Amino acid sequence: MPATPKRPPNPWLKRLPFLVILGVAVLGAVLLRDQISFEALARHRDTLLAFRDSNPALASLGFVAAYVVIVAFSLPGATIATLTGGFLFGLFPGVFYNVGGATIGAAGVFLAARAGFGADVAAKITERGGAAARLQQGLRENEWSALLIMRLVPAVPFFIANLLPAFVGTSLFRFVVTTFLGIIPGTFVFTWVGAGLGEVFARSETPDLSILFAPHILGPILGLAVLSAVPIVLKHFNKGA
Incomplete structure (x- = not known):
């Protein structure tokens, strides 16, 4: 009796x-836009602190899990x-929790995109050629440097930076290594700002997030981006030679 042909996977x-x-x-963009905000954090800060003090391990795990969900589903906040x-x-x-949660969430998006459409x-980009194919080839030839630059300099939205690779x-x-290392500087700055929120709340103010663009903060981050680009430049000159 002939074997029944297998159906191709859907x-x-x-x-x-x-x-x-x-x-x-x-x-999430429609329903949670105003729910995850600085004002909401200010309202619930005492409850969050009390829960952290009474359940430190559970609070840590719960926070990282929530961060993973926010990043993986590109939710606001x-x-x-x-x-x-x-x-x-x-x-x-705090900085390790933030970097770890963001990296795990980004890896989830990356894997879903690669399995579904990657x-x-x-293949279509390679087949069609043109500028997109040249960009694809350039990324493949300089993956470490290109991925690090994309993370260090947030010119590309985080969600898009998860899809392009x-x-x-x-x-x-x-992807995981460059994401983890590349987001450390920016995450460090914002975690540092968050660590001082107690005084901000006491003054009934809002945090100044523009600190990321202050010269003494942005300068070193751009310096790291330039260092990441050095291998690309050297490879370009070696090809020319």
Whole structure:
């Protein structure tokens, strides 16, 4: 009796996780826009502090899990979450909780995008050629440097920076390492601001988030970005030679 031919896997099953992420992101942008805010943190600060003091381990795990969900589903409030990490846990370990949660959430988006659409998009870009294919090839040839620059200099939105590597075939290892290292400087600054929120609340003020663009803060971050770009420049000159 001839064997029954197997049905080809439904490609939409692979795409479902990423489509769910997009759907939740849209709903979150509509429904949670005003819910995760500095004002909300100010209202609930005493409750959060009391819960942290009575359940330190659970508070730590719950915070990291909430941060992962915010990043993975691109929900509004990532900046507020970073400030909350500093407010509740101080600069250390708050910065580790923030960086860890953001990296795990970003890896979730990356994996969903790569499994659902990454291979197809990468193949189409290569097939069509042109500027997109040249950009794809450039990213592949300079993955470490390009990914670090993309994280250090937040010119590309965080969500888009999670998708682009998935569409050019970046490995999960390189994505995770460059994400973790690249977001440390900016996350450090915002966690530092969050650690001082107690005094801000006492004065009934709002934190000055423009500190990230102060010369003494932005300068070193841009310096790291320039150092990350050095291998790309050297490779370019070596090709010319």
